[in-house]
Amino acid sequence: MTYQELDERSLQVARALINSGVRPNEIVGIKLNRDPRIIVAMLGVLRAGGAFLPLDLGLPLLRSKFMMENSKLPYLLTDDLDGEVPEYTRVISMGEIEKSCYPKENILGITPEQLAYVIYTSGSTGVPKGVMIQHQSLIHFIQGIQQAIDLHSIKQYLCLAPMSFDIFMVESLLPLSLGKTIILAQENHRKNPLRLAKLLIEKNVELVQMTPTAMSMFLSIQRSRSALRNVKIMMIGGEPFPRRLLEQLLQLTGSAIYNVYGPTEGTVWAAAGRLYGDREIHLGSFLNYSEPLLLDALMTPVNTGEIGELFISGMGLALGYVNNDEETDKRFIEYHDGACKKRVYRTGDLLTRRKDGTFVFVGRADNQIKIKGHRIEPEEIEKMLLLHPDVTGALVFKAGEEEETFLSAWYCSPTSISIAEWTSFLSSRLSEYMIPSIFKQVDRLPLNNNGKLDRKACMAERHK
Incomplete structure (x- = not known):
């Protein structure tokens, strides 16, 4: 077209x-x-x-x-x-x-203030939230990512993400703004590395964007690896970037490899950093429209090298959540920086800033999970598990190592429920990536001293 x-x-x-x-x-x-x-x-x-x-x-x-x-x-x-x-x-x-x-x-x-799109993300209350992004935020993102990554020589962009995943904007609106070509992959390309490899070669794709999990799946097929030879830029994000994956990519290709990071509420990616084999895996610097703040529990800025929770301000912030003032007020707050007041978004991510000004991801301050680049609140899945008439308690957590991660569910029930029955029960209620791979029937769920579900105890028990 x-x-x-x-x-x-x-x-x-x-x-x-x-x-x-x-x-x-x-x-x-x-x-x-x-x-x-x-x-x-x-x-x-x-x-x-x-x-x-x-x-x-x-x-x-x-x-x-x-x-x-x-x-x-x-x-x-x-x-x-x-x-x-x-x-x-x-x-x-x-x-x-x-x-x-x-x-x-x-x-x-x-006008810049008008809404451009609404993307739904998983909700910690068990209810998905619709993130409202304005035109001005989208434009600032497109300009910011172009300044962080030299894209002008790239002609063919792979569009692999589902439309309901906000990185779709990187693969559609970004190349359109530069007058480039979009290669629109189909569902069978996403699920079959060999078909995707054939598409990359036939269309001479020069830029790909994948989660670490998706890229690891692609590399797991030996015959698909040669398809990366024409790729000039790789944007890898949505999950922590394993060192082993970086080393594989550096051996296979001469592509510029970028670790990209950002919450949906900050308009797709908020930071980007090029990775090299001799350096620590980092998030790079924040795009020029996005201002990061690392704060401690008292909302005080932390020093360089210290861990703090990330709060983001700037032109990339979402307007809030559609028809959900309570959650909007909880996550988008007013921060007083001396005499100045800023509207900031509380990400729940723990980061540290290095002496060179780049940032490193450390972990989460809450229960949120990233699987295949999708942001998942375990509470949303647990709420669906509890809808089963035989289930009296449920707990969901992330299992596995590095890119081999998956969801595991523990449930309390007088009767055993098969994986097939669980999959059938959940498939009409949750997206495929939110359905646990493992289901374990238990007599009771572990609680911490405050009487709340203890996810860490589940993970520790799993390793015994």
């Missing part, structure tokens, strides 16, 4: 949405097959002044339903009418738009 065709087709979608009643800041769900039309639809929503909400076809029906109801979704752009749609949601057919003759004149009037 040429840029001219993309321009005309996205304007056609924008005009159709405006004629259907879409107004600035209104959310438009996008539920389409993974083909170039999702890029057309995304740009069409943005140009109409709306904010897009990705609803991947692979999402469990109950999760998709929750996202529509929680966002009070006024419009849904789709060709797939399977599943329930709230009665207040107006369904707009993408196919009908393409058959119509809407005008293709440019649309003006989008």
Whole structure:
């Protein structure tokens, strides 16, 4: 698809949405097959002044339903009418738009403060949260990542991430802003390293972005490794970067390898650092629109070399969580820096700043888990486990080592529940990456001195 065709087709979608009643800041769900039309639809929503909400076809029906109801979704752009749609949601057919003759004149009037998209993340209360990102934050991210990484010589960008994963913006809007080519991978490429390798070679892909887990899976197939020879830049993020993986990549390719880091609430990536084999794995420096603060338990800045919890301020901050003022007020707070007041986001990540100004990830201050680049709150999975009529208690934690990590679930029940039954029970409620690999029936769950679930005791017991 040429840029001219993309321009005309996205304007056609924008005009159709405006004629259907879409107004600035209104959310438009996008539920389409993974083909170039999702890029057309995304740009069409943005140009109409709306904010897009990705609803991947692979999402469990109950999760998709929750996202529509929680966002009070006024419009849904789709060709797939399977599943329930709230009665207040107006369904707009993408196919009908393409058959119509809407005008293709440019649309003006989008302001920096308007919403651009809503992405749902796992919630510590057991309920997913919709992160609201404005146009100004998205633009600052695109400019910031270009200043941190020299992308101008890169022509072909691999688009591998699902649309509902915010790194999709790196693989779609970033190359479009530079006039580059997007190679849109399909689901079978994501699950089959050999097919992905063939795509990389055939399309001469020069930039790839993967989680450490995905890259490790790709490298596990010997025949797929040669496909990296034309890749000039690798962006690896979403999880801690294992030293062993870095050493593998440095041996296989001459690519520039970047460790990228950032919460969804800070607009995709907030930091990027190029990695070399003779140095400690670090996060690099924060992008110029994002200001990091490392604070102790008393909200006092820590010294260089000391561990502190990361708070982020700056133009990349999300507006908050859609229809969830309580969680917004809890995570987006006001910080007093002398006479100055800043709005900051509490990440829950523990970092340390090195003498050279770069940052190193240390761990989490709470229970949040990263699996395959996805942010997971164990409490959300536990809430779903407790919906099973035979279960009286549940606890979920991360198991495994480095990139070989997975979710493990302990549950209390008078009867044993098979993995097949658990998978069937959870598949309509949780995304695939949130379903535990291991289920263990126990008589009781370990508690700490405060009477709360003790996840560390579970991990210690697992190693005995």
